[in-house]
Amino acid sequence: MHGINPHLSARARKPTPSVEELVNGILSGNRVLLSQAITLIESHRADHQEKAQAVIDSCLPHAGNSIRIGITGTPGVGKSTFIETFGLRLIEKGHRVAVLAIDPSSQMTHGSILGDKTRMMRLSVHESAYIRPSPAGDALGGVARKTREAIMLCEAAGFDIIIVETVGVGQSETAVHSMTDVFLLLLMPGAGDELQGIKRGIVEMADIIAVNKADGDNALAAKRAKAFYANALHLFPPKPNYWIPQILTCSALSGDGLEEVWQLILNFQELTKNNQSFYTNRQEQAVFWLREAIDERLKKHLFDTPSVKERFLEVQRQVAAGELSPFKGAQMIVP
Amino acid sequence: MHGINPHLSARARKPTPSVEELVNGILSGNRVLLSQAITLIESHRADHQEKAQAVIDSCLPHAGNSIRIGITGTPGVGKSTFIETFGLRLIEKGHRVAVLAIDPSSQMTHGSILGDKTRMMRLSVHESAYIRPSPAGDALGGVARKTREAIMLCEAAGFDIIIVETVGVGQSETAVHSMTDVFLLLLMPGAGDELQGIKRGIVEMADIIAVNKADGDNALAAKRAKAFYANALHLFPPKPNYWIPQILTCSALSGDGLEEVWQLILNFQELTKNNQSFYTNRQEQAVFWLREAIDERLKKHLFDTPSVKERFLEVQRQVAAGELSPFKGAQMIVP
Numbered sequence: 218m219h220g221i222n223p224h225l226s227a228r229a230r231k232p233t234p235s236v237e238e239l240v241n242g243i244l245s246g247n248r249v250l251l252s253q254a255i256t257l258i259e260s261h262r263a264d265h266q267e268k269a270q271a272v273i274d275s276c277l278p279h280a281g282n283s284i285r286i287g288i289t290g291t292p293g294v295g296k297s298t299f300i301e302t303f304g305l306r307l308i309e310k311g312h313r314v315a316v317l318a319i320d321p322s323s324q325m326t327h328g329s330i331l332g333d334k335t336r337m338m339r340l341s342v343h344e345s346a347y348i349r350p351s352p353a354g355d356a357l358g359g360v361a362r363k364t365r366e367a368i369m370l371c372e373a374a375g376f377d378i379i380i381v382e383t384v385g386v387g388q389s390e391t392a393v394h395s396m397t398d399v400f401l402l403l404l405m406p407g408a409g410d411e412l413q414g415i416k417r418g419i420v421e422m423a424d425i426i427a428v429n430k431a432d433g434d435n436a437l438a439a440k441r442a443k444a445f446y447a448n449a450l451h452l453f454p455p456k457p458n459y460w461i462p463q464i465l466t467c468s469a470l471s472g473d474g475l476e477e478v479w480q481l482i483l484n485f486q487e488l489t490k491n492n493q494s495f496y497t498n499r500q501e502q503a504v505f506w507l508r509e510a511i512d513e514r515l516k517k518h519l520f521d522t523p524s525v526k527e528r529f530l531e532v533q534r535q536v537a538a539g540e541l542s543p544f545k546g547a548q549m550i551v552p
Numbered sequence: 553m554h555g556i557n558p559h560l561s562a563r564a565r566k567p568t569p570s571v572e573e574l575v576n577g578i579l580s581g582n583r584v585l586l587s588q589a590i591t592l593i594e595s596h597r598a599d600h601q602e603k604a605q606a607v608i609d610s611c612l613p614h615a616g617n618s619i620r621i622g623i624t625g626t627p628g629v630g631k632s633t634f635i636e637t638f639g640l641r642l643i644e645k646g647h648r649v650a651v652l653a654i655d656p657s658s659q660m661t662h663g664s665i666l667g668d669k670t671r672m673m674r675l676s677v678h679e680s681a682y683i684r685p686s687p688a689g690d691a692l693g694g695v696a697r698k699t700r701e702a703i704m705l706c707e708a709a710g711f712d713i714i715i716v717e718t719v720g721v722g723q724s725e726t727a728v729h730s731m732t733d734v735f736l737l738l739l740m741p742g743a744g745d746e747l748q749g750i751k752r753g754i755v756e757m758a759d760i761i762a763v764n765k766a767d768g769d770n771a772l773a774a775k776r777a778k779a780f781y782a783n784a785l786h787l788f789p790p791k792p793n794y795w796i797p798q799i800l801t802c803s804a805l806s807g808d809g810l811e812e813v814w815q816l817i818l819n820f821q822e823l824t825k826n827n828q829s830f831y832t833n834r835q836e837q838a839v840f841w842l843r844e845a846i847d848e849r850l851k852k853h854l855f856d857t858p859s860v861k862e863r864f865l866e867v868q869r870q871v872a873a874g875e876l877s878p879f880k881g882a883q884m885i886v887p
Binding site (some may be wrong): 365421500 | 605612615697704753834840841842846847854867868873878885886
């Protein structure tokens, strides 16, 4: 924390604005008040949570008017460069772009606000962009919930393109998939080998696969990778929304292919809005998060009792050792 | 229910044997007592459940000594013929084979005990085999739990090969995957098209893919399908247990390829036992079912309150309509 401007520090200690001030600020597109509201969402303090919920309640009628894009890819695939170049391009078209990161593990490498802003320098300073890293030091469930609520506030603040980013190797992709409309997987040139780092199941989630770094010496390898995936994608059964996953090459460095990625996202949006799956998917996602949140609260109530937690660990040990059936074990925890 | 023998009917009304009689019967390999114990597992009566748990407790130390094989494939792929021919072949080798069906929807087509036994006539009458269809008229969670407990009893009864069968189009494959050691997917000849009927995610679960009906006019198509899948399987990242999914053709009708399927299962078992993943996987599965069962019991406690159920439906409607945030909604259900 060395070198922090004492004035900034003092400002951070100012009392937070009222619910009304926050809501009005967000609805007028004020990024500072948007940030303060998201900080409330991320806070563990009960009074902050209550205030955050009041802000969300007021913003909810103004949320939803966006396309939510999930982007994943292993470290080294050029994700930050892609999002920056892609985001700036969309801003040029008149859009407002919010970027939310969801992976808790990313905290270890570049999770500080400074780190995240540094890696998307040009985008982060643009007035039509808003970049927010993952809340630090939290379990995935919590991060996912907070990110989902942050999406709503960003939409209420007029951001019509929401990018939710993960690193593609953790537990967070299913969560991202459950809060976005379209899922973009970035891969590196090469045929098959680069999948070593990708978590199982992710390729199948992808609506669009972009082989990045299709420039210079990699151009040929990228083309080969594209052909390989194009063939292999036939392995997957059709998606319930009738979208056929598309694959292309791009270069975040040169900008080649990024226009095509955007066109595919527009095509996806058109198809799924026409056949209504865009809307039913959002409804199902909302109900999914309702059920998840109910589960989470039930378990929290249960495991917040220290004696239960202790008993659970002992039961878990016995079940893993085959000394106790899982269902008998569950009865011992929840009579 | 016409034509039922009144003597059978009278016998069914006899009081069930004691826990001790059931346990002794199961441990001596008595299939009638095994069936009666599984019927207790499937019963909704509290006293039956209690008795079933006591039986399971006593059988647990004798369970686990088997290979649990999940088999899935769409209707028409020849699953029954495959299981019958395959099962008889294993019995010839000196094994004892239990077949459990898990898919609740299978009730609609062939779910009666008579139906299930008819479709595997030769296997079902063999004294080294035991065939048990899905419990009827139940939600998946319940069926899965009951099937998992039935596996333990079958193992305690000396069945060293447990086949758990699903139809590959429902919600049950993940459940089966979470209670078996090795997962076999049966496909029909053709390249890609036959996947239309297969649920997304199933191909990725498969440890072994067998293209069945590779006989007569289909032989060539089956070979083409095998080549296609062999290529396409590279799309999937490696499994954490280091097993590389294998693909082959077979004919349940002629028996061709069934020996190779068994050899692959033995290879799988050897590899995963050598690298310990066989055992850690079973431990993880047990803990998974413990957590699932805790979740289920918590939710049952909650939703068994009629007022909560009513409130949930209203909250769910509002959340789906975007009028209420999922997390606020969850708070309203679980304060």
